[in-house]
Amino acid sequence: MSVGTAEAVAPGWAEFGRCLRFHRRRAGLTQLQLGRRVGYHHSFISRLEGGLREPPFDLVDRLDAVLGTGGRLAAAVASRSPSPEAPGPRLTAPTLFSPIPGADAPGDEASGEGPLGDEAAPAARLWPARLPAEGLACPLHGRVGCATPDRSSAADLLNDLAGLTGLSGLSGSYERIGAAGGAGGTGGAGGGAGGAEAELLHGLTAALACLIREAFAHVTDAGADTVERLLRGVVRWADAVNATGRLPFGQLRLAAQYAQVAGRLRMERGQSGVAMAWFGHGLRWTDAAQDAEARATLLSDMSTLVRLDGDAASMLGYAQAIGAVDAKRRWMTTLADLYQARAYALRHDGDACRRHIAMARRRFARLDDRDRLEAPWLSGAEGVLRLESAIGGALRDLAAATGERAVARRAIEATARSYALLPPVMHSTRLLLTLRLADSWACAGDPVAAVTLALPVVEEAVRARELMITVELRGLHDRLAGRWGDLPEVREYRERVRGVSE
Incomplete structure (x- = not known):
């Protein structure tokens, strides 16, 4: 996109872009490599180097540290002359505040009703x-x-x-x-x-x-x-x-x-x-x-979203970006390993998948008080639940991709450990893990066990509106129907699904 389009920002960032390009090349990094190290897409690095984007507040220090500039990029930002029509510390409004999805219904603001x-x-x-x-x-x-x-x-x-x-x-x-x-x-x-x-x-x-x-x-x-x-x-x-x-x-x-x-x-x-x-x-x-903590969890959700769309390459990119937010925070690097394990499973790379699972377990065992304060949901029983659920999902995906029944049995063990820790209020998660456990049994070559687990919840799963449950059910259904469609137990399961769907 050219500088004259809506992509352009206030003048003054071209010098920063030239400085960034010089130090990136001196460090021997491509835009893709630099982007992964600082947690941004390579296209964003390209826009920064072209002077098209204002660098976010916390990114400049990271760029200086990764490129070893001795603070030259921060100095380039500090020396930039402010635009005369925008005095003070105003942020770039077109970048931050518009456009945002959706619009309120006409007349809402005049109705006298508050947002709640x-x-x-x-x-x-x-x-x-x-x-x-x-x-x-x-x-x-x-x-x-x-x-x-x-x-x-x-x-x-x-x-x-x-x-x-x-x-x-x-x-x-x-x-x-x-x-x-x-x-x-x-x-x-x-x-x-x-x-x-x-x-x-x-x-x-x-x-x-x-x-x-x-x-x-x-x-x-x-x-x-x-x-x-x-x-x-x-x-x-x-x-x-x-x-x-x-x-x-x-x-x-x-x-x-x-x-x-x-x-x-x-x-x-x-x-x-x-x-x-x-x-x-x-x-x-x-x-x-x-807000580095929120950045890491948002990247986690983005990694999940592209996984549901079947985009393993993008999932891996977002997963690596989680770890690049702050490599000193073990909870972030643990998350990065878990998401990378699942991305590598989708890419049929068993060695990389298992390596990241092992690293996630080691890092999880070493979480400290700061990690538990910043990510309380990754500590105690809830933390073990999340860890084992993520590992079970990665191993199931790997077993489905490679046909390795030993991997499927490990997926069963991890998912069962996660399931055992579920509190009663997490009903949707219980349904999702039930389907994942059934699918893991199918990947392990035991369709009867898979059907036995799935039948009691199949009606609820078919009618559920949650996309993640729908994706789990679809994978289980395709595996059972594709490999064991003639088994009486699988025929019964398929009839039950058909009856609920109609």
């Missing part, structure tokens, strides 16, 4: 008293244990955000929500957020925790629509803060959290394009807010 109207409001019993909740930390203060506003107070704050769902109400709503924060806030990571602004950020995080509990227990269009409507409000709020010359770190971190949930819900509904769009926006917001 009576029908969409989360139940009071789900409202968390403190953050983190559902893995969501406070976007301003991290995991220090911020109290959330009570649900009734939060409803008033959220109704103020309703004005941000329509651009006509932007100025007035921001004045009510953020003026106090901009004039007398606490500064720091929140960029000056305080008072009502901090309360709204806390309330929106609590609301998202409730929506996660509801939406992933019962995948519905209403839950996804509510998440996206609130997300659009948060993005417009961030844009309004940015327009004042104050960096909207808290808003961008919150927007990235919402974007990840929105992408996951779209992915579960099989809407890959919109899911990837939300994940992509989330990545940009995490870069601007310097």
Whole structure:
């Protein structure tokens, strides 16, 4: 794309691009190799070198470290002359704030209804008293244990955000929500957020925790629509803060959290394009807010999404990018190994798959207090559940690709260990692992055991709306019908599936 298109940014980045190209070539790296080391696609590195993109906040230091420049790239950024029409620390609005997927229904902002109207409001019993909740930390203060506003107070704050769902109400709503924060806030990571602004950020995080509990227990269009409507409000709020010359770190971190949930819900509904769009926006917001933890988990979801589309090469690229976010954080490198193992399984590379499984187990055993603080879902019984589930999925994929029954038996063992740790509330995960366990038995050459496991849940699986369950069921069905279609047990299974489908 040429510099004269919408891809171009404010003048002044050409010198940075030339400096980056010089040091990359001096280091003997291709754009692809450099991109993998710093966790970005090679096309983004190409745009940086062409002066077409402003480098994200946290990327420049990583580039300096990887290329051994002695800080020359950071110096090139610091010496860039600011554009006269954009004084202060404003972010590149076209890059960060538009376009975003979807639009609110006409008249929403005039209806008097807040983003969480009576029908969409989360139940009071789900409202968390403190953050983190559902893995969501406070976007301003991290995991220090911020109290959330009570649900009734939060409803008033959220109704103020309703004005941000329509651009006509932007100025007035921001004045009510953020003026106090901009004039007398606490500064720091929140960029000056305080008072009502901090309360709204806390309330929106609590609301998202409730929506996660509801939406992933019962995948519905209403839950996804509510998440996206609130997300659009948060993005417009961030844009309004940015327009004042104050960096909207808290808003961008919150927007990235919402974007990840929105992408996951779209992915579960099989809407890959919109899911990837939300994940992509989330990545940009995490870069601007310097949130490495969120970047790693977003890349994990992107790796899953392309796997469901059957794109092993892209899955491997995203998996490697997870480890490049911060190689000193073992939980990130553990995730990177697990996703790479599955990508290599899809590429029929058994040696690489097994090597990354072994590395993931070693790194998981060495997780420290910092890892457990940043990724509590990867510690204790839940962490073992996730580890064994990922390993079981990789080994099943490898067995399906290579026909190795010994690998399938290892997949059975790993999946069974994961299944045994499932709490009763994780119903969808139980259904998914049941199908994976049945498929692993099919890959191991025992179709009767596979059918015995699958028959009790086949009706629920056929009617499920979750894409990952549908993909597991499709793989099991194709293996059983393709290899043992004449067996009485398999005929019974196929009749049951046909009856439910009709």
